[in-house]
Amino acid sequence: MSSAIRVTVWNEFEHEKSHQAVIDVYPKGIHTVIADGLAKHGFEHVRTATLDQPEHGLTEEVLAQTDVLTWSGHMAHNKVDDKIVERVQARVLEGMGLIVLHSGHHSKIFKKLMGTTCSLRWREAGENERIWVIEPGHPIADNLGPYIDIPAAEMYGEHFDIPAPDTLVFVSWFKGGEVFRSGCCYHRGRGKVFYFRPGHETHPIYYQAEVQQVIANAARWAAPSKGFEFAYSGGRAINMKVPLEKLD
Numbered sequence: 001m002s003s004a005i006r007v008t009v010w011n012e013f014e015h016e017k018s019h020q021a022v023i024d025v026y027p028k029g030i031h032t033v034i035a036d037g038l039a040k041h042g043f044e045h046v047r048t049a050t051l052d053q054p055e056h057g058l059t060e061e062v063l064a065q066t067d068v069l070t071w072s073g074h075m076a077h078n079k080v081d082d083k084i085v086e087r088v089q090a091r092v093l094e095g096m097g098l099i100v101l102h103s104g105h106h107s108k109i110f111k112k113l114m115g116t117t118c119s120l121r122w123r124e125a126g127e128n129e130r131i132w133v134i135e136p137g138h139p140i141a142d143n144l145g146p147y148i149d150i151p152a153a154e155m156y157g158e159h160f161d162i163p164a165p166d167t168l169v170f171v172s173w174f175k176g177g178e179v180f181r182s183g184c185c186y187h188r189g190r191g192k193v194f195y196f197r198p199g200h201e202t203h204p205i206y207y208q209a210e211v212q213q214v215i216a217n218a219a220r221w222a223a224p225s226k227g228f229e230f231a232y233s234g235g236r237a238i239n240m241k242v243p244l245e246k247l248d
């Protein structure tokens, strides 16, 4: 099942070339670790794409062949071309899944899909984070226990300026007493969007088994469902109204 899902792992790939503390943790970039985690979970069609590639590696052709896109970015959100953001949005509306990770909360694509600032409180102190599973029957919580402990994390706290999620799967707790909505599901058009909080470039969080499990679960959940075509065609949202026959 997983093997048929085509995943593109996108990463801005900037810290990992410029900050020694990040190079030490992710010498080949965060994207390669996420892609390896998906491969471990049986995904056979995983490719990576980065900011410095032509069209950020997200050409029409690549996106047409992508069922689920994962998004990692932090220091270079503003370098992402608006045309590419619009192209990704169109694919989401058409049915492509999108998994936005950690500091991707401030990416252009996430803010565009949410319609809010997506701002939050934060503190960088390497604290323990406990991520509670609050929807144990949700597919994104498959093969997890009641909670995930991240030994050292950056704190993100409420208020997180997002629309209320369709389903909230995880809530994080931090030592300062803060809580955070750390696993948020949305539908936008025909596409499914999942925001997942853990990450941060100086902590080895994407190597952690439970985190890789969640990303694999989320990729399965976010893969396009079949259904009839309506208002989205060939990567474009069509501005239309459909006249219906009068019923007797």
Ligand code: ZN
Pocket (backbone or CB within 6 Å): 102, 103, 154, 199, 200, 201
């Ligand atoms: Zn961070």
